[in-house]
Amino acid sequence: MYKLYNFLPSGNGYKVQLLLNQLEIPWELIELNILKGETRSPDFLTMNPNGKIL
Numbered sequence: 001m002y003k004l005y006n007f008l009p010s011g012n013g014y015k016v017q018l019l020l021n022q023l024e025i026p027w028e029l030i031e032l033n034i035l036k037g038e039t040r041s042p043d044f045l046t047m048n049p050n051g052k053i054l
């Protein structure tokens, strides 16, 4: 299943949610708060050294 790493106030993230739902593709939300630096944790940076989402 797809995992969508999303910051919920993001319009870009919402567009991805809409697309996945319209295509009836199952997905799982992993909520991250970029304002709290949650994309800069060591675990997240191991997965995505860019440290950015959306």
Ligand SMILES: N[C@@H](CCC(=O)N[C@@H](CS)C(=O)NCC(=O)O)C(=O)O
Pocket: 034, 037, 039, 040, 050, 051, 052, 053, 054
């Ligand atoms: N889509 C671009 C830019 C993505 C971007 O800048 N995302 C920002 C939010 S709009 C972000 O995740 N910032 C978190 C951070 O820099 O810690 C990319 O592929 O890198």
